[in-house]
Amino acid sequence: MSKYKISLAVIKRLPKYHRCLGELKSRGVRRISSGELSKIIGFSASQIRQDLSRFGEFGQQGYGYRVNALYSEVEKILGLDKKYSTIIIGAGNIGQAIAKYNDFGNYGYELKAIFDIKKDLIGKDINGFKVMDSNNLREFIQKEDIDIAYICTNAENAIDVFNELSEAGIKGILNFARVDLQNDDNVVIENVHLVENMFKLSYFLKNKN
């Protein structure tokens, strides 16, 4: 249960607070005003004061926010004080990239296995993991108590994979397949559509000037 009632808009800003506060912390900055933070993070100072007031008392008028305490609180709110075990479904290009992407591991999302249905991929070594047969998916999730799955299959297979993961009791899914999967009662889903970031970019390119 959450201590706070936080809107979706604030939740979307939290990772940015986390990143900026982490940078300030690593530079040894101990206090920062909402005005200074605004210049770095790009949100208005009043937005920042409003957002951060929801998490507790980390600032004092005229003295600014305590960077370390605020960083720890944002970490906690984001659930980064906990470790998660993860698996990858789909050992193609995206799956392989995720397996090699250190940032996830650095934040406590520990990769446990990679699965695929294709005979020519099963057994292949990817960054120290031997690709496992998707037929063993459900058993593995339950035995190893896996929290999160990355779906890295094509759009056609993603829905079947989702159903199987959900039945096996997975808690969260980061979906890279180009189809929107919807939360059900058991599973939390975050859809990541890389190519749509590119669409936004080309929209702005086309409409510049």
Added chain:
Amino acid sequence: MSKYKISLAVIKRLPKYHRCLGELKSRGVRRISSGELSKIIGFSASQIRQDLSRFGEFGQQGYGYRVNALYSEVEKILGLDKKYSTIIIGAGNIGQAIAKYNDFGNYGYELKAIFDIKKDLIGKDINGFKVMDSNNLREFIQKEDIDIAYICTNAENAIDVFNELSEAGIKGILNFARVDLQNDDNVVIENVHLVENMFKLSYFLKNKN
């Protein structure tokens, strides 16, 4: 110059319209009502009517929207009727994944080269591209008239790379480094922070129930 004045909120929804209309089109659906589209896309019917009315007249009361015409218009608005030439800076895991990620190529973002500064990566073959020396970056961009660069370096190097790209006259950047790059007068930037999708997921996992 744009025919339309479209808000950032609508622009963010456009890729989703593009994806859903593309699926409908490939299934041979010729007309769809705002109510039916709402069930597929997850926005309210009135939101859809409001959004789509900005792009022109694609619907007729009681007959629904013409799927093909609307899809083509959304494509045009997103700038997908044009081809873009792209390069990757940073031949590490993310750079290699982007090089192998077919979706970008399928939508007209054509990869022309991959660059790195590391001696042991220069000359390496990645998906048919020999990694080039970053010292030749500026010359290549200008000679080949490159539109878009993917920054796939670490956060420390990303800012130098950005400055060099901007001076060389690049038009757009899709930034995967874990630092927010800001638009300047010449370059349009889209920051992609993969790990922050995961943060959102773990927030929801932690605060479920």
